[in-house]
Amino acid sequence: MSTDNNRPIKRTKTGLTILLLALLCWGSAIRTDASLTTLINGLPQMGDLLIEMVPPDIQYFSDIIKPMLDTIRMALIGATLGALLAFPCALFSANNLFPKFITIPTRFVLNLLRTIPDLLLAAIFVAIFGIGLIPGIFALTLFSFGIIAKLTYESMEAIDNGPLEAMTAVGANKTQWITYGVIPQIAAPFAAYFLYSFEINVRAAAILGLVGAGGVGIMFDHTLKLLQYAQTSMLILLTLIVVVLIDFITTKVREQLL
Amino acid sequence: MNMNIETQTSLPTPPKKKRLKGIIIFAVVIAIYVWAFSGVPVAEIRDTAGIKSIFSGLFHPDWDYVYLPDGEDLLRGLLDTLSIAVLGTFISAVLCIPFAFWASNSMNRFRPVAGTGKFSLSFIRTFPELVLALLFIKAVGPGSFAGVLALGIHSIGMLGKLYSEAIETIDLGPTEALTASGASRFQVLWFAVIPQVIPAFISFALYRFEINIRAASILGMIGAGGIGTPLIFALNARDWDRVGIILFGIIIMVTLIDSISGAIRKRIV
Incomplete structure (x- = not known):
């Protein structure tokens, strides 16, 4: 009986949700000037572009290998500095280690930091330090700091409380408590999160150059502006290879760790 | 006697092979870091006066920019960004469904077919949206x-992967029951598979929407619309109070969207 009564209500609810979604998409389409005719008219142009991209300009490889290595450098150093900053911050955000009046403000700062897009951080650091690798490194440091700290404090809250209680019982102080009770349990996942953020950083670092933060990103814009599409495709190809390779290596290392 | 003591003390220490492995790993890590840091120039701040104006600008945002009667203000920029994310997510959530069925192991009799599907999804994922x-x-x-x-195509990679994993974890009981009672392939899909995966699909689409909001807010920096365009203009003009208000707007919008979509996702799953 009751299911029969609920059915029309449920159906209207679904109908209203679909209507709302349709309205949202329709409004967005108007707002963004989305039109199929533009797309269909533009597609041949994009087709030409894709045809010009094949084959990639192999000789361009010698020009982009150095920026590509810079990109990997930025990603690695950014992830490392980020991880170093993230560890103490994660400790202060874990509810089972510190009281609420410390964890809530720390978490608030972390949440705030994670809402800022990486490219925007890079653009601000470019204004401070000038064009080059340094702003990219600092942007990626903050970016990976946010990610690693969040993931780490979540696993800290899930650690086994047994050793901690045992240490409290024998009168250990806070430093000993963290060194011998928390760190051994958190080391492996922490290393895994570091590798994960390195992986993300490589992808992010490849585009940071668009705002002047060093690495391979600036070449995307240059080659497209100079209409050297074969060089663009070489860039895309090299980026793909590097990303896939680094994903593969970090996945293997992570499997060893966990 | 001597021999005995030596064998006893050597027992707790790790075998030579393992210690060697540790040393090699340590050396490799050190070498990687030496290589990484050797290529980095020394950090130097361009002008200290600039820093002061950056911070004073960021902490005293240009409130007038929030709404300007004659267009091109913060609210309209954020609305554009929101529209890009909504439409981009919708397009990818629809387009990725065929990919998801293609890439899921449970929907294909031959493993290699699903393998090619998985490969094409990861191929799409590796293209940066910018x-x-x-x-x-x-x-x-x-x-x-x-x-x-850009968002519509790029998001297919991740959504397709998540969707295909959702399809792989469904309960096959209803599917088998329908097949046994003589339902067509389409009927099986419509009455046994789709109802089971809809909640997961919606939840993943919302998650991707949260990511797309962040992505859409920077797309404008290279000319693809949204709040990024006025942002890059303000950055280039060193108009720090305007950068401050745009940053503030982005943070508010992202936080709001995250909490709304998080609340909806909690109700669905």
């Missing part, structure tokens, strides 16, 4: 529509 946006700008001109297309 590079896609640069390409679409070439096709449809600069503006929000290029951003929509």
